[in-house]
Amino acid sequence: KPWTSAERYRPxxxxxxxxxxxxxxxxxxxxxxxTYHIQPKTGLLNDPNGFSFFNGKYHLFYQVFPYxxxxxxxxxxxxxSPDLIHWTDEGLKLFPDTIFDSHGAxxxxxxxxxxxxxxxxYTGNTRGENNSRDxxxxxxxxxxTGDIHKFDAPxxxxxxxxTDHFRDPMIFDTxxxxxxxxxxxxxxxxxxxxxxxxxxxxxxxxxxxxxxxFAQEEMGYMIECPNLVFIDKKPVLLFCPQxxxxxxxxxxxxxxxMYVIADDFDVESATLTQAGKLHNLDDGFEVYATQAFNxxxxxxxxxxxxxxxxxxxxxxxxxxxxMLSLVKELTLKNGQLYQYPVVxxxxxxxxxxxxxxxxxxxxxxSNSYELEIELRQDEENELYLFANDDNSSHVSLKIDVKNxxxxxxxxxxxxxWSENYGVTRSTQFTPGKAxxxxxxxxxxxxxxxxxxxxxxxxxxxTVPENTYLFAKNSLPATIWQLKK
Ligand code: FRU
Numbered sequence: 001k002p003w004t005s006a007e008r009y010r011p012x013x014x015x016x017x018x019x020x021x022x023x024x025x026x027x028x029x030x031x032x033x034x035t036y037h038i039q040p041k042t043g044l045l046n047d048p049n050g051f052s053f054f055n056g057k058y059h060l061f062y063q064v065f066p067y068x069x070x071x072x073x074x075x076x077x078x079x080x081s082p083d084l085i086h087w088t089d090e091g092l093k094l095f096p097d098t099i100f101d102s103h104g105a106x107x108x109x110x111x112x113x114x115x116x117x118x119x120x121x122y123t124g125n126t127r128g129e130n131n132s133r134d135x136x137x138x139x140x141x142x143x144x145t146g147d148i149h150k151f152d153a154p155x156x157x158x159x160x161x162x163t164d165h166f167r168d169p170m171i172f173d174t175x176x177x178x179x180x181x182x183x184x185x186x187x188x189x190x191x192x193x194x195x196x197x198x199x200x201x202x203x204x205x206x207x208x209x210x211x212x213x214f215a216q217e218e219m220g221y222m223i224e225c226p227n228l229v230f231i232d233k234k235p236v237l238l239f240c241p242q243x244x245x246x247x248x249x250x251x252x253x254x255x256x257x258m259y260v261i262a263d264d265f266d267v268e269s270a271t272l273t274q275a276g277k278l279h280n281l282d283d284g285f286e287v288y289a290t291q292a293f294n295x296x297x298x299x300x301x302x303x304x305x306x307x308x309x310x311x312x313x314x315x316x317x318x319x320x321x322x323m324l325s326l327v328k329e330l331t332l333k334n335g336q337l338y339q340y341p342v343v344x345x346x347x348x349x350x351x352x353x354x355x356x357x358x359x360x361x362x363x364x365x366s367n368s369y370e371l372e373i374e375l376r377q378d379e380e381n382e383l384y385l386f387a388n389d390d391n392s393s394h395v396s397l398k399i400d401v402k403n404x405x406x407x408x409x410x411x412x413x414x415x416x417w418s419e420n421y422g423v424t425r426s427t428q429f430t431p432g433k434a435x436x437x438x439x440x441x442x443x444x445x446x447x448x449x450x451x452x453x454x455x456x457x458x459x460x461x462t463v464p465e466n467t468y469l470f471a472k473n474s475l476p477a478t479i480w481q482l483k484k
Contacts, residue, residue, distance in 0.1 A: 002190055002411075003068065003070045003072065005131060006073040006234070007072075008065075008070060008071065008073060009072070009103055009127070010067075010072075010073070011073075012066070012067065012073075012095075013460070014184045014447065015058070015067050018374075019067070020067070021162070022055075022066070023042045023043070023067070023319045023360070024041070024042055025319045026318050026319035026320075027040075027041065027042045027318060027319045029085070029318070030315060030318035030319070030320065030339075031318075031442070031463075032315040032318060032324055032442060032443040032461060033055065033443075034233060034368075034441040034442045034444060034480050035368040035443060035482070035484045036348055036364070036368060036434075036484055037306075037323050037324060037325075037326070037441050037444060038060070038062070038079055038087060038323065038345065038482065039064075039090065039320065039322070039323040039324070040066070040077070040320050040321075041066070041077075041398045042066050042067070042143070042146060042319055042320060043064060043065045043066040043067055043068055043069060043072070043319070043320060043428055043433060044064065044065045044068070044069050044070060044071060044072070044271070044320070044321050045062050045063065045064050045077075045166075045307075045320075045321070045323060046060065046063040046064075046071070046074075046289065046303070046305050046307060046309075046322050046324050047063045047225060047288075047289035047291065047305050048060060048061070048111035048289065048290070048291040048303040048304065048305060048324055049061040049062055049063060049076050049107050049108055049109065049110075049122070049291065049316060050076065050078075050108065050109055050118075050120055050142075051109070051110070051292070051293050051301065051302075051303055052110040052111065052112060052118060052293060053295050053296050054110070054112045054118040054142075054298075055115060055118070055144050056082070056083045057080045057081060057087070058080065058082070058083075058084055058301075058420045059078060059082055059110065059118065059142075060077070060078070060079045060081070060087075060275075060303060060324070060327075061075070061076040061077060061078050061079075061093065061120075062077055062305075062324060063075075063076065063093070063106070063107060064076070064077040064092065066288045068302050068319070069313070069315065069316035069318075069321040070316075070327075071309075073096050073103060073104050074094050074096065074105055074106060075087075075092045075094055075096060075105050075144060075249075076090065076092070076093050076094035076103040076105055076120075076122070076124075076353060077090075077091065077092050077093065077193065078090040078092075078093045080189075082328075082340050083344050083349055084303070084327045084344050084345075084349075085300070085344045085345065085348060086435040087385070088145065089251045091140065092105065093146075093148055094122065094140060094142075094148055095118065095166055096124075096125075099126070099358060100124040100126065100136045100138055100153070100154050100395050101122075101123075101124030101125065101126065101136070101138060101296060102124075102127070103125045103126050103127045103231075104122070104124075104368040105122055105123075105124065105125075105156070105213070106122060106123035106135075106226075107122065107123060107168040107225060107289065107323055108120060108121045108122030108123060108137075108168060108170070108436050109121055109122075109169060109170040109180075109227070109291070109293070110142070110163070110171070111169045111171045111172075111173065111178065113141075113202070113203065113401055115142060115144065116143060116144045117141050117142070117144075117460075118141070118142040118143075119139065119140075119142075119171070119259075120139065120140040120141070120142055120148075121137065121138075121155070121169040121170075121171050121180055121203075122137075122138055122139075122140070122169065122239055123135055123137060123138070123166075123167035123168060123169065124136040124137075124138045124154065125167070127210060129250055129293045132164075133164040133165075133203040133234040134158075135158060135164050135166045135167050136156075136157060136158075136183065137154055137155055137156035137157075137166075137167075137196075137206075138150065138151065138155060138478045139151040139203065139204065145428045147203065148474075151204060153227070153423075154211050155203075155204065155205075155206050156169070156196060156206050156208070156420070159194075159208055161186060161187055161232070161288055162184050162185060162187065162190070162194070162200035163184055163185045163186070163187060165183075165184065165185035165222050166182060166183070166184045166185070166194070167182065167183055167184075167224070167396055168182065168222050168224055168225045168226065169181070169182045169196075170181045170182075170226055170228065170291075171203075172227075172228050172229070172230075172266060172293075173294075175265070175267050176229050177198065177267070178197070178198040178203060178210075179195060179196065179197050179198070179199055179228075179326055180195075180196045180197075180198075180206065180441065181193050181194065181195055181196075181212055181226045181228055182194045182196065182226070183222070183223040183224045183225060183226050183229070183239070183459070184211075184222075184242075185221060185222040185223075185348075185470070186222065189222075190218055190219065190221065191218075191219040191220040191221055191222045191223040191241050191242060191243070191244075192212075192219060192223060193212040193214070193217060193223055193226045193237075194208065194210070194211055194212070195208070195209040195210060195211070195212045195270045196208050197209050203414060208272050208324075208437045209267075210230035210270045211270065212226075212237075212270050212271075212272065212308075213269065213270060213271040213272065213275075213279065214260055214271075214272040215260065215264065215274040215275060217245075217248045218241030218245065218248070219241045219244060220241040220242050220244040220245070221242055221243040221460065222241075222242040222243065223239050223240065223241050223242070224240040224289065225238075225239065225288075225289040225290070225291065226238070226239040226240075227239070227242045227290075227291055227292055227332065228265070228291060229267075229294055229428055230294055230300075231287075231294045231300050231330055231331060231332045232332050232339075233260045234261055234262065234263065234264075234332060235263075235265045235272050236259055236260070236262070236265065236292075236330070236332075236337065237259060237260050237262050237272060237275075238257065238258070238259045238281060238290050238291075238292055238302075239257075239258060239259070240245065240255055240256065240257050240258070240288055240289060241255070241256065241258060242255045244256065244258075244278075245381060247275070248278065249278035249279070249280070251280055252422055252425055253285065253286070253287075253308055253421060254286075254308055254309070254310065255288065255308060255309060256280055256281075256309070256318050256419060257277055257281045257282060257288050257289065257290050257304070258278045258279060258280060258281060258286050258340060259278075259337060260275045260276055260277070260279070261272055261275075261335065261337060262271065262275040262276065262277045270288055271298075273335075273461060275471070276342070278459075279337070281304075281339070281455075282304070282339075282455045282456065282457050283338075283425055283426065283427035283454055283455065283456045283466070284408065284425055284445075284446075284447070284455070284456035284457040284458040285408075285418070285421075285457075285458035285459065286306050286307050286308055286311075286457065286458050286459050287304045287306060287325070288304065288305045288308050288456045289304065289305045289310065289353050289358055289476075290302050290304040290305075290325075291303055291304075291461075292301070292330055293434035295325055296410050298409075299329050299342070300329065300331070301327055301328070301329060301330075301342065302328045302329075302330050302339065302341040302481070303324050303325060303328070304324065304328075304329070304457065305322060305323075305324065305325075305461055306322070306323050306324065306325050306386065306444055306446075306457055306458070307321065307322045307323070307459070309345055311418060312417065312418070313418075313459065314415050314417050314461040315443065321442075322443060322469075323459075325347060325446060325457055326341040326342075327342050327345075327448060328340060328341055328342065328452075329341075329342050329343070330453075333453075335377075336453065338451065338452035338453060338471050339448070339452045339455050340437075340448055340451055340452035341437075341439065341448070347363075347481075347483075348370075348452070348482040348483050349370060349480035349481075349482060349483075350447055350480065350481055350482075350483055351480065352477050352479070352480050353478070353480075354476070354478055355381065355476075355477050355478075355479055356474075356475065356476050356477070357373075357392075357469055357470060357471035357474070357475040357477050358469075358470070358471055358473075358475070359470060359471075360386075360409075361389055361390075361391070361469070361470060362467045362468065362469040364386075364465070364467050364468070364479065364481075365467070365481065366442070366467055366481075367385075367386060367440045367441065367442050367460075367466075367467050368440065368441050368481065368482050368484075369439075369440055369479050369480060369481055369482055370387075370437060370438065370439050370440075370479070370480045370482055371387075371436075371438040371440065371477055371478070371479050372435070372437050372477065372478045372479075373434075373435070373436050373438075373475055373476070373477045373478075374433070374434070374435045374436075375399055375401045375418045375433070375434040375436075375475075376401060376432070376433055376434075377401060377432060377433075378400070378401060378402040379399070379401045379402075379434075380397055380398075380399065380400050380401065380402070380473075381398075381399050381472055381473050381475055382397065382398050382399070382470050382471065382472040382473075382477065383396065383397040383399065383469075383470075383472075384396050384397075384461050384468075384469065384470040384471070385440060385469055386398070386413070386440070386445075386462045386466050386467070387447065387466055387468040387469065387470055388414075388463075388465065388466045388468060389468055390428050391468070392412070393410070393412055393413060393414050393462070393466060394413070394468075394470070395410050395413065395460055395462075396408075396409045396412070397409075397436075397438075397447070399434050399436070401431060401432065401433065401434045402431055403406075404428050404429045404431035404432075404434075405427070405428055406424060406426060406427050406429065406447075406449060406456070407424055407426040408424065408425045408426070408436070408452075408456055408458065409423060409424045410423055410424075410458065410460065411423035411424070411458070412430075413461065413462050413465050414466070415461040415462060417461060425456060425458070427449065427454045427456055428454070429449045429453050429454050430450065430453060431448055433450065434450065435449070435451065436448070436449055437448050437451075439482075440460075440481075443457070443459055443460055443461055444457075444459055444460060445457070445458050445459075445460050446458075480484065
């Protein structure tokens, strides 16, 4: 049953130990639990936050409401890892416990200040009378010893001209200065990105620098989760426009996660110069709020929420929803953005098998594998995953190499959900060759086409026995089981 607003904002302390134990049991025994992805221990996970390298480890926080599979009052949970593969759950770190974040420690980012201090920049969501919203951009220090020290007062308040949809500060370091971009809605209800600059080294003082210029067209009514990274010195802006007119850039999901590649970042005019066209970051069913950062080893690393706002997900019946994608490296090849799981992901592989997929069922132990196939020239084929033994239920992937087209169809699954936005997604790739690296986990599917030229990421809900694979025409493939 839907949660009321009062229930969503109920303090954590009001939940009994019995309630928490029952929820944990439900999630632990959920047949939809993934085996090698980050997902919430209980409740709802949404945006990745504060993705950074600090104190010798990668830090990846995420938005969580731990007491139910709904958008309740959010905290930041933390995962750390030496290698982006083995993650340690450090628990909840940033709580909604001050007057400037009383109704949610919303999304934000991180930047190490020293070996001892990681600066966190986040939105404090507060609600006043009649459910009116006030947003504050707050700062906190996460220490080497795992403690949080919040600053007493917000670092930025919403300037004139914007509504209270003003959030998700993303901090970055360029041209010798520290900047932040914030997702915003103007009083005319237009989506935009606002730029701010730190005026001291401790990042406690900030000035607004106006709106970031990156497109001529209107960006819908709100932009969430903007981030700016530099790949081969080129600025790449990732963002989530809401209400974007489809004549500007077409998309199928309720809200897209998009990007533009520019030539340079002109600080004075707050402009991404020569910004290119808008593109969908991912052509699958569920990707949102991707957070990327320039890591100290020179790579640009990204993590996405495999979910979307306002979506009912079958795993809610088991007390959880939402998961993070694999960690992807972003690169540019011939001016195009590529995304591919970080090279460390190979270490998950074990038990390699060379198989031939066909109309005869291939049986596998579980839906936790990487499958690699390669089609050439004018081959056409259809691949069926998450199938039952007679292939009457499955996810299908139609591949047309000549025309460089892939269609993913999830109409034929035993669990139906989220059909309002259609049951197919398609993508175009450079014709002539289709090498697919397909990462299946129990309730997720991430498909990388031609080493990351295109990506399709989706949630898949089926029954546990649907672990068969088929292909329309005989298709050689390599499959690896992936370690938990
Ligand atoms: C995006 C978002 C952000 C906000 C957060 C709250 O999914 O709506 O704009 O900060 O989620 O959890």
